[in-house]
Amino acid sequence: MKSILLLLLFLLPVNPDAVYVVVTAQATPIDQLTAWQLKQIYFGKLDKLRGTRLQALQLTQDDPLRRQFDSDILGDQADIQDYWLQQKLKGDARPPLTVRDWALLAAYIRRNPGYIGYIPMKRLNEQQGLKVIDITMD
């Protein structure tokens, strides 16, 4: 099933500007996360792993990279909006920090071990001091 999904991923038309990798600082002692763990981090439910404080970063809502990441990892937009509205009213909202562009996001991550975010895959080689987090499907 996983192979079929991977094959479909290659065959489906993909916006090259919306292909991303999940990254963190070189000093962060995390090389792999499950998709579920990544979702919990972005929903503010998981903020510590292997002794490291974690902080999720995201781009602005209109950014195609963010829309792709949200769709892949966090779910349907309606569900995400419902979730954050409930969390805000309950007083439990801890949303990711929002950054205006991927270059600034990469700069923040580089300087802060434990920060996690996503950048365009085609820009990865330009970025020093970052490493890719391998995301495995549950």
Added chain:
Amino acid sequence: MPRLVCSLLLLLATHGTLIAQEAETTPKQRMFEYLAWADARYQKDDATESDFFNLSQVYLSLRLRLGARWMILSETEYEHEPGFADQPADDKVFLERLFVEYRRSATARFRVGRVSTPAGIWKPIHWDITVDTIAEPIMEDNGYIPTNTTGLEFKGTRIVPSGEWEYTVIVGEAVQDDDENARPLDDAAAAGGDLRFTYKERHLMGASVYGYRNPIGFDTRVLGFQGFYESRFLDNRLIFRAESLWLDRRDRDKDITTFYTKLKYRLTPKHYLNYRYEQGDDEESLRAEKRRATTLTWGYWPTRQWRLKAEFTTNRFAGESGPDYNRWSLWTGFVFP
């Protein structure tokens, strides 16, 4: 109260910190945030041929974050009750919640002040802007377990490979619901707990217990047990839920039992249909014995901020409690920002 709230809002806004977009070492968190919503409702019953339309509520929630661990939250409500026959219209402003939070981590936090009572699925998300229906379930309409408690609350979560455990305990005083049907409470010492497990994000099951002792009148001692379950299918498009409540009342011969089940199907990302069946004792709201109700709701979220609901409810009573009736309701709400 409104003047005080406005003054506080103005003061905090001038000292608030916005998200930093400069190339600093770390992006800044918002120190001050607000959330407000307002709604309007139209309702028509066929038993009395009565109907009303009114701007129902305006909510204002203010949050002040002091560093990474401390937060203060206040929630104020303005409510307008329409006039009926010999009863004049009534406007009320009251403090719904006010608490200080210490957040040790994402998995452990304390709250002191007036908080939402941690019981069941509906109560923690009871706002009209977040629930799927217009009419409340019988258990909530009657306020058998108060919506809020003033005291000390601890909530913890534990993430395991298959899901997440959440546990909450609270001690303090039960707060009387601001509703003319609510039973009077004064210095009603209360304590409760809630334990739930979410399996693979799709299945939620749990139980709550909440008891209070109300010295007014007959020194009422009430102990409530609530069980709840929810499952999600088809990528969250289909939701099934059931909640039940059993209330043991030491000063009365009769205990309270009530439950509801619901099925919600999301037709499109913006439309859904929700069907609810419920049954139970309806002592406070309609002064009735067993009431059975079926509710069919169509919901439409045209935008992130604007919400609409249309609903039809049938109400059937056991014995001579009252005439059966049907109700049509329309509701709209708007969220700021």
